[in-house]
Structure formats: C-alpha cells, structure tokens
Amino acid sequence: xxxxxxxxxxxxxxxxxxxxxxxxxxxxxxxxxxxxxxxxxxxxxxxxxxxxxxxxxxxxxxxxxxxxxxxxxxxxxxxxxxxxxxxxxxxxxxxxxxxxxxxxxxxxxxxxxxxxxxxxxxxxxxxxxxxxxxxxxxxxxxxxxxxxxxxxxxxxxxxxxxxxxxxxxxxxxxxxxxxxxxxxxxxxxxxxxxxxxxxxxxxxxxxxxxxxxxxxxxxxxxxxxxxxxxxxxxxxxxxxxxxxxxxxxxxxxxxxxxxxxxxxxxxxxxxxxxxxxxxxxxxxxxxxxxxxxxxxxxxxxxxxxxxxxxxxxxxxxxxxxxxxxxxxxxxxxxxxxxxxxxxxxxxxxxxxxxxxxxxxxxxxxxxxxxxxxxxxxxxxxxxxxxxxxxxxxxxxxxxxxxxxxxxxxxxxxxxxxxxxxxxxxx
Amino acid sequence: xxxxxxxxxxxxxxxxxxxxxxxxxxxxxxxxxxxxxxxxxxxxxxxxxxxxxxxxxxxxxxxxxxxxxxxxxxxxxxxxxxxxxxxxxxxxxxxxxxxxxxxxxxxxxxxxxxxxxxxxxxxxxxxxxxxxxxxxxxxxxxxxxxxxxxxxxxxxxxxxxxxxxxxxxxxxxxxxxxxxxxxxxxxxxxxxxxxxxxxxxxxxxxxxxx
Numbered sequence: 001x002x003x004x005x006x007x008x009x010x011x012x013x014x015x016x017x018x019x020x021x022x023x024x025x026x027x028x029x030x031x032x033x034x035x036x037x038x039x040x041x042x043x044x045x046x047x048x049x050x051x052x053x054x055x056x057x058x059x060x061x062x063x064x065x066x067x068x069x070x071x072x073x074x075x076x077x078x079x080x081x082x083x084x085x086x087x088x089x090x091x092x093x094x095x096x097x098x099x100x101x102x103x104x105x106x107x108x109x110x111x112x113x114x115x116x117x118x119x120x121x122x123x124x125x126x127x128x129x130x131x132x133x134x135x136x137x138x139x140x141x142x143x144x145x146x147x148x149x150x151x152x153x154x155x156x157x158x159x160x161x162x163x164x165x166x167x168x169x170x171x172x173x174x175x176x177x178x179x180x181x182x183x184x185x186x187x188x189x190x191x192x193x194x195x196x197x198x199x200x201x202x203x204x205x206x207x208x209x210x211x212x213x214x215x216x217x218x219x220x221x222x223x224x225x226x227x228x229x230x231x232x233x234x235x236x237x238x239x240x241x242x243x244x245x246x247x248x249x250x251x252x253x254x255x256x257x258x259x260x261x262x263x264x265x266x267x268x269x270x271x272x273x274x275x276x277x278x279x280x281x282x283x284x285x286x287x288x289x290x291x292x293x294x295x296x297x298x299x300x301x302x303x304x305x306x307x308x309x310x311x312x313x314x315x316x317x318x319x320x321x322x323x324x325x326x327x328x329x330x331x332x333x334x335x336x337x338x339x340x341x342x343x344x345x346x347x348x349x350x351x352x353x354x355x356x357x358x359x360x361x362x363x364x365x366x367x368x369x370x371x372x373x374x375x376x377x378x379x380x381x382x383x384x385x386x387x388x389x390x391x392x393x394x395x396x397x398x399x400x401x402x403x404x405x406x407x408x409x410x411x412x413x414x415x416x417x418x419x420x421x422x423x424x425x426x
Numbered sequence: 427x428x429x430x431x432x433x434x435x436x437x438x439x440x441x442x443x444x445x446x447x448x449x450x451x452x453x454x455x456x457x458x459x460x461x462x463x464x465x466x467x468x469x470x471x472x473x474x475x476x477x478x479x480x481x482x483x484x485x486x487x488x489x490x491x492x493x494x495x496x497x498x499x500x501x502x503x504x505x506x507x508x509x510x511x512x513x514x515x516x517x518x519x520x521x522x523x524x525x526x527x528x529x530x531x532x533x534x535x536x537x538x539x540x541x542x543x544x545x546x547x548x549x550x551x552x553x554x555x556x557x558x559x560x561x562x563x564x565x566x567x568x569x570x571x572x573x574x575x576x577x578x579x580x581x582x583x584x585x586x587x588x589x590x591x592x593x594x595x596x597x598x599x600x601x602x603x604x605x606x607x608x609x610x611x612x613x614x615x616x617x618x619x620x621x622x623x624x625x626x627x628x629x630x631x632x633x634x635x636x
Binding site: 064068117120123128131203 | 512513591593632633634635
C-alpha cells in the first residue's frame, strides 16, 4: 500500500536534511499521527525548532485523542483491522515514541531559549517514563523475581563492597536496574541535564541518581551525579556532547505461506503476513569531544525490541484472524460469483490487503551516547574515531553550560544543534 | 470451517469490500460551563476554577497575616517575581498571580510595581519608553518623568506550581498540584509569608493528565 516506499523516501529526506514539507503535509491527512511525528523530526533536522514543536504538539494531541477514545471504539477498530488490514487504521504509535516526542520538544524549546516550556516537556517525558514502567509492570516484576532467585544475586549479596561497581547492588536489587530495556534511561538523564542547566540542582540530582541506578556502570552519569551535588559556588561551566547514533530497528513484513489445499480448493492463497524487525547499522561507533570519547547511555534497539515483543502475540492473533476472514471471503466470492471469476477477485483483494503494519517513527536512533568536558574558551572540536574533525564549534560562551547535540544516521550525515542558554534570561 | 464460510452472506461481503465503513462517530458539541454542569467540565489539568480557588485561598491567608500592615502606615511596594511552572501543563502563571495582585491592591495595603518583575511580561515597557523621550523636542520636557522617580520594591512575591502524578488502583490516577507562594523582604532577604494550596484530582489512568 505504499507505506514502505513513503517511509523510505521520508528517511532519505531526513538523512539528507531535505526541508521540503509538502510530501509530509500531504500524508498527514491520511495518517495524522505517523506523519506529524515524521514532520516533527524533519523540522528538527532542519533546525526549524518552532515548526518541529508545532508538528509534535499535533502528534501529542492525537495520542491523547487515541488513548481516551480507545475504549469506545475498540470493537469497531478490531473488526476493521481483521477484515481489512492494520494499515487502513491510523497509526497508533508506541510508548518509546511518545517519550522521545516529549524529549525532542524539550530540546527544541531549549534551542529556542524557552526554558519555561522546556521544563513542561521534560516533566511530560518523565511522566511518560512512569507510565512506560506501568505498561511493562508484569515484565519488570517477572525479571525482578528471576533476578532475586538467581546465583548472581546471591553472589552479589555475599561479596558486596569489594568491587566498586557492585556497591550499587547492595542488598536487594533495585528495580531500576531492570528498567533500561523497558523505559528509556536517556529520557531520565536528559531531563536531569535540563534541570541542571536550569539551575534546579536538587531535581537534577534526583534524576541523575535515578539514571545511575538504571546504569550503575555508566561513568559519565556517576560524574554528573557528583557534579549536581556540589555546592553551586564550585561549579564551573561544562559542555556536554549528546550523540544520537545510527538508525533504529526497522520493521519489515514477513509472510508465511500456508498451502491452501489445507482449507479448500476454492481458495487460491492463504498467507499470513506479520511485521518483524531487524537491526540496522551504526554511524560512527563513538565520537570524541576533544579527548573525551562518548559512552552509551541508551540502547534504543533494546527498547524498541522489548515493546515489539510485548505486542507481538496480539499482532499474531490478529493476523491469524485476518487470514481466516480473508480465506472465507475468497471462498464466498468463489461460491457466489463463480461465473465472473470470483476466486480471482478474492485473490486480488487478499493481495491488496495482505500487508503487515510496518509503520514506525523512523527518526529513532540505534543508540544514544554522551560525553562532557569543562568549557575553556569559545571553541570546542569534535572528532570522528579516526581522529579527523567532524565539526569545530567556535561560538561557545564560556560563561554558561552548553549542550552540543549531534544526530548521525549514517557516516558523513550529521545534524548539529547547539544549546546554550542566553545569559540575559536567568 | 465450512460453517463459518457459509455464515458469511452477501451483506458482510459488501461491507468488507467497502473497506472504509468502519464505525466512527464524531461530535463537536460545545457547551457553556455553568454552575449546573461545572462538574462535567473538570479535567485532570488545572482549570480556571482551580486557579480562582487557589488564588483566593492564598489571598485570604495573606490578608489575614500581619505582613502587609506597614508599621507607621503607608503602603508597601510589591514586585512580582518569577513563578516557576514545574508541571506537565503549559500554564500561564500570571493567571494565578493576577487575582492576588488585584486583592493586594484592593486591600489598600500594598501597591504593585510594574517597573521591575521576574518575568518580562509583567514589566510595563512604557515606563522606560517614556524616559527615552527626555531629549525629544516634540515633548513638553517637564511632563516627562524625571530621574530618580521610580520606587524600588520592598517585597517580592515568587512562587512555584508543583505536580505529583501517581496511579491509584488499576485504572485511576491521582494528580496533585501544589501552588506555593512566598513573600520576601527585598532588603533583608527574609521570607515574611508563605502559603501552599493543594488541588487534588482523581481521574482515569487511560491517558496522560495534560
């Protein structure tokens, strides 16, 4: 039905920063949520932060509408998707997309130097994190039980304190340790970083602490936690590099062919097509902020995969029902319209509707990394792993903290955002 | 399986092939909110009614305290500082403050300066624009405010709106708002008055509170 082509085309636009919004605006009418999200990501790539916020605000309103309307029309919707196809329904969106939507809006507002509205967006992202943990409650509880009964847990409880990394595991395992694959540690971390830059040190400390519990071996998070606890007089100014690396997992269609004679000779084909996902490649494995290499803070692939896994049983059931319904239609067409070649029409119908739902927000990276150094003067250089310069930024203000945000889908395609609060607003 | 096939009649087919006849319903009824249906208009966010109640509560507390009674008579000059919105809602914090400003002015115990404020929206730029006209021949110079005429504030009013959201039971969420205000003596840096009003709302957990 053209979703693959449209999304592939969009992805090319995103990578090459082709800021023509006409194709997106055209698609919004037919599938509003998917294309407002896509529009938001493209406008951000094009450094048009206000436009990006406008698209993402629309997306957020659609999410809200879908969530509150779901119970009312669930019957109608599932009937529709079984008989026709998921793609006829509007895109419903994923939890991790909602979280990243608010994170991007927060970053956009920061770029516009509107820290008041950025605060609202990061608060929203944090509430969505809480809701994601609720969504995965069962899985997290299951993992928690398994861990506490494992040999690993026993070993840690008996050999505590000797290894500095293990110190964090003292006693019972903290549930946060199980979160990284279910909720997004980056969203908690970047919210913490926002509050740090907004001089709300106690809130920053709480959020860095929460991130550190999720990622006990992440040194940068530990260092940022330490920084947030220092008295404000000692604080010098730093620049953080946030690096969005590569392209996230890609949904694709996978078709099982059932021999149709299993059913009846009046059915030509009996297929079931379900979405599957596979990993894609990195851009640069890491970047260097002067001498400081970035380290991973979120594996987005794992997060995407967990959510996909949770939804898969329902998708499979729906696909099976879909297959039965369509075979039924082929059969019935053949019975009633045999003289006009009913089987053929039924076959055509099945072809036209047998496409798995492979829609997704294509702007999600493979992983996200971070590094930080003190600001010495106006200039900072970012290097590729081979030592060549990726970019040199020479308009930093040494008197305030800054974030350099780089998104690189593939090598040599980089979008760079600089966030530094103007000194006249605080 | 065969029974299932046979149970599908032409009617089902027609609907199926029509592809698009999926149950949709939409209504766009708009109603005025009155005392009778106010309950239906309640959302998990902060609405004007919440602002009104919270502001009234704060104002009552402020006027009941002794803070605004200036020793020896006269009126205090109050500046409106920053009110931090630490919620998930895009709130106009001026809405909360406005009622308190009005109440303070009506009490006759305080005046509000619009020459300085925590948020530039609360500064009246005209005060400064007029002073720019000092050497402009078109203006009668003795009608232009002279130097040293603005009053510095005695007190500053600042605040914060906090929000806590938690799930209660399986499908409900509790949303709490804390509206905190502080009146600080500018010279000494000491807080003379503080108040916290709490708004609690319970609603469905199906969607977010904003």
